[in-house]
Amino acid sequence: MTNKKKNPYKSQKAVIQEIKRETQGIKTFVLKPEEEFSFHCGQFAELMVPEIGEAPFAMSSPCYRPKLLEFTIQNVGFMTSRLHKMKEGDVLGLRGPYGNGFPLDDYNGKEILLLVGGVGFPPARALLYSLIKEKSKYPRISMCYGARSPEDIVYKYQIDDLKKEIDFHITVDKAESNWKGHVGVVTTLLDKIKINLKNTLAVVIGPPIMMKFGTLKLLEVGFRPRDIYLSMERKMYCGIGQCRHCLIDHYFICKDGPVFKYEMLKNLPDIWE
Amino acid sequence: MSSEMYYIGKAHWGSILQRWLEKYTILAPQAQKGGLFLKSVTTENISSIVYEEARPVQPLKTFLFPSLEEVAGKDFQPEKPWLFLNVKACDLKALSIFDRAFSGEFTDPHYQHRRTESVFVSSDCTQPWSTCFCTLVGGKPYAEVGFDLNLSKIWDGFVIEIGSKRGSALLEGYDEALKEMVKEEREALEKMRRECTQRVDKQNKKFSFSKSHKEVVSKHWESKVWQKHAETCVECGACNHACPTCHCYFLDDVTRKAFVKLRGWDACMYSGYAVTAGGGTPRPQLFERFRNRYLCKFKHLEENYEMIGCTGCGRCIEGCQGEIDMRETLKDLSMS
Numbered sequence: 001m002t003n004k005k006k007n008p009y010k011s012q013k014a015v016i017q018e019i020k021r022e023t024q025g026i027k028t029f030v031l032k033p034e035e036e037f038s039f040h041c042g043q044f045a046e047l048m049v050p051e052i053g054e055a056p057f058a059m060s061s062p063c064y065r066p067k068l069l070e071f072t073i074q075n076v077g078f079m080t081s082r083l084h085k086m087k088e089g090d091v092l093g094l095r096g097p098y099g100n101g102f103p104l105d106d107y108n109g110k111e112i113l114l115l116v117g118g119v120g121f122p123p124a125r126a127l128l129y130s131l132i133k134e135k136s137k138y139p140r141i142s143m144c145y146g147a148r149s150p151e152d153i154v155y156k157y158q159i160d161d162l163k164k165e166i167d168f169h170i171t172v173d174k175a176e177s178n179w180k181g182h183v184g185v186v187t188t189l190l191d192k193i194k195i196n197l198k199n200t201l202a203v204v205i206g207p208p209i210m211m212k213f214g215t216l217k218l219l220e221v222g223f224r225p226r227d228i229y230l231s232m233e234r235k236m237y238c239g240i241g242q243c244r245h246c247l248i249d250h251y252f253i254c255k256d257g258p259v260f261k262y263e264m265l266k267n268l269p270d271i272w273e
Numbered sequence: 274m275s276s277e278m279y280y281i282g283k284a285h286w287g288s289i290l291q292r293w294l295e296k297y298t299i300l301a302p303q304a305q306k307g308g309l310f311l312k313s314v315t316t317e318n319i320s321s322i323v324y325e326e327a328r329p330v331q332p333l334k335t336f337l338f339p340s341l342e343e344v345a346g347k348d349f350q351p352e353k354p355w356l357f358l359n360v361k362a363c364d365l366k367a368l369s370i371f372d373r374a375f376s377g378e379f380t381d382p383h384y385q386h387r388r389t390e391s392v393f394v395s396s397d398c399t400q401p402w403s404t405c406f407c408t409l410v411g412g413k414p415y416a417e418v419g420f421d422l423n424l425s426k427i428w429d430g431f432v433i434e435i436g437s438k439r440g441s442a443l444l445e446g447y448d449e450a451l452k453e454m455v456k457e458e459r460e461a462l463e464k465m466r467r468e469c470t471q472r473v474d475k476q477n478k479k480f481s482f483s484k485s486h487k488e489v490v491s492k493h494w495e496s497k498v499w500q501k502h503a504e505t506c507v508e509c510g511a512c513n514h515a516c517p518t519c520h521c522y523f524l525d526d527v528t529r530k531a532f533v534k535l536r537g538w539d540a541c542m543y544s545g546y547a548v549t550a551g552g553g554t555p556r557p558q559l560f561e562r563f564r565n566r567y568l569c570k571f572k573h574l575e576e577n578y579e580m581i582g583c584t585g586c587g588r589c590i591e592g593c594q595g596e597i598d599m600r601e602t603l604k605d606l607s608m609s
Contacts, residue, residue, distance in 0.1 A: 007344070007345060007382050008380070009344040009345040009524070010345040010532075011345065011532060011534075013532075048526055048532075049526070050526065050531035050532060051527060051528060051529060051530070052526055052527065053525070053526045053527065054526055054534075055550065076550045076551050077549075077550025077551070078550070079550070080550060207551075208553065233549070234547065234549065235546075235547045235548060235549045235554075237522065237523050238522070240378070240379035241378075241379065242375060242379070242520070242522070243521055243523070243524070243539070244520070244521045244541075245521065245523075245539070245547055247569075247573060248555075249568075249572075249573065250572065250573040250574075250576035250577055252577075255378075269494055270555050270556075273553065273554065273555035273556075
C-alpha cells in the first residue's frame with residue numbers, strides 16, 4: 001500500500017476497550033481502532049494521548065487480529081504517566097504500523113530462542129502468537145524471560161498456557177523466599193537449557209543493558225552474529241524515517257528496524273546506549 | 274554549459290519581475306542590518322534586490338520547512354506560490370537532502386507542496402563571504418542543476434539560463450528581450466565564475482585535504498580532536514538551525530486541541546535530543562553530540578541519501594557563539 005497521498009502525521013482514533021493491570025507500573029491497553037490496523041509482529045505504532053504526546057510502542061497482540069490491538073506499557077515518563085491515568089472508553093490516537101517486524105520467512109525451519117527482559121515481553125508475545133500459530137514450521141520454540149522481581153512479571157495469567165506450547169523458562173533478578181523459581185539475570189538461564197546451535201536463531205528483546213549482555217552471552221554460547229536478531233529502541237518522534245532521532249549510525253530504527261541482525265550492527269559504536 | 278542561455282538587458286528585467294509579482298510572492302535577498310535577508314519583494318523595494326555577493330542569512334528551509342508548523346489537525350491549506358530569486362548554488366543543492374528525506378514511502382505533504390509549487394531562480398555568487406567553502410565540499414559558487422532559471426549578472430544585465438519547462442514558461446512573451454548570448458558575454462560569464470571559484474579556493478586552501486570527508490569523520494572516532502573543538506560549544510543549536518540541510522524535528526501534541534500536532538526544528542546539539550522516557554541517551558557528553566553532528570553530515574546522510582549534508586554555505590561558522598569552524602575541525606581530524 002502506498003502512503004503517498006496520506007498525511008503521515010495524522011492519527012486515527014482508537015478507543016480503549018479494556019485496561020488490564022499487569023504489575024504495579026505496567027498496564028495492558030486493549031484498543032479498538034476506527035479502521036482495521038494490519039501489521040506484522042515486531043512492528044510498532046505511534047500511540048498518542050490527545051493534547052499530551054505521542055510515543056512508539058510495539059503491539060503485543062497477535063498480528064492476525066487487526067481489529068483489536070493490545071499494548072503493554074510501563075509508566076516511565078511524561079506521556080506514559082498520563083496514559084496510565086486514562087480509563088476504558090477514552091480515545092487515543094494511533095498511527096502506523098511502522099518498522100520492519102520479525103522476518104518470519106527467515107525463521108521457517110529453525111529452532112527459535114527468545115531471550116527477553118522486562119517489558120521486552122510485549123513484542124515477544126506478538127512474535128510468539130505468530131510462531132505458535134504455525135508451530136509445525138519451527139522444530140522448537142524456547143523463551144527465556146527475566147523480570148526484576150516476581151512482582152514485575154507481566155502476562156502472569158498466560159504463562160501456564162505458554163508452558164504447554166513452548167519451552168518456557170523464567171527467572172527474576174531478586175526475590176523474597178516465597179519465590180520457588182530461578183533467581184538470577186536472564187542470561188543465567190542460557191546455561192540451563194539445551195541449545196541446538198546448528199539450527200537455532202536467537203531473538204533478543206529488552207532494556208539496553210539486558211540486550212547488551214544477552215547478546216554477548218549468546219556469542220559466548222556459540223551463536224554467530226548473523227543468527228542473533230535484536231529488537232532495538234531509541235528516542236523516536238516520527239516513526240517514518242524523517243526526524244532522525246532514532247538513528248544508530250545511519251540506520252533508522254523506525255524504518256530499517258526495529259529488528260536488526262546483530263551482524264548488521266556489531267561494528268558500529270554505541271549501539272547499546 | 275547548456276545551450277539555452279540568453280542575455281537580457283536591465284530594462285526588460287524590470288518588467289519581467291513586475292509580471293512575476295502578479296502570480297508569485299517573490300522572496301529575494303535584500304541588505305539590512307546583519308547581512309542579506311530573504312524578504313518579500315514589493316513594487317517599492319524591487320530596486321534593492323541584491324543579485325550579487327553570496328548567500329543570504331536564512332536558508333531556504335526557513336520557508337519550505339518552517340521552524341514550527343501544524344502538520345496534523347486541519348487539512349493542509351496551500352499558500353500562494355513562492356518564487357525564490359537569487360538562490361545561491363549551496364542553498365539549491367541543500368534541497369536535494371530535503372527532497373529525499375521528505376519523500377518515498379511516507380511523503381510529507383507540507384514540504385512537498387511548497388517545494389513543487391515554488392519557483393527557484395538562482396544566481397551566481399560574485400563575492401564569497403569569509404565563511405564560504407563550497408569548493409571544499411564538491412560545490413561551485415554557481416548552480417548547474419536544480420534551478421528553473423539561473424542568472425549571472427554581466428555588465429548591466431544578465432545571462433539567463435533556462436533550467437526547466439517552468440523556467441521557460443516564466444519567460445513566455447519576452448522572446449524579443451532575450452538575445453542570443455554573444456562571445457563577449459560568454460567570456461565575461463566564464464571569467465566571473467572562474468574568479469569567484471578561485472577566491473573560494475584561495476580562502477580555503479589551508480583547510481583542504483585529500484581524503485574524503487566520510488573517511489576523515491568515520492576513522493577518527495576516538496580522536497581527541499572532538500573534545501578539543503567542542504570545548505567552546507555552548508550547545509545553542511545555532512549550527513543546526515542555520516544549516517540548510519539539517520532537518521531533524523520533534524512532534525508536539527501539547528496543543529490544547531485534540532489530534533492537532535505541531536512539528537518544530539530540533540537540534541542534535543541539545544542534551545535532551547535523544548533522551549528517552551527512562552532518561553537514557555546514547556550521547557550524554559557534549560563532545561559526543563558534537564562528533565555525531567559531523568558523522569551525520571559526512572557519513573550518515575551520505576549513506577541515507579547519497580550526498581553529504583554540507584554544501585559549504587558556512588552558516589554554522591557564521592552563527593557559532595563559540596567560534597567553532599567546521600573547516601578547522603575537519604582539517605585537524607584529517608591530520609590526526
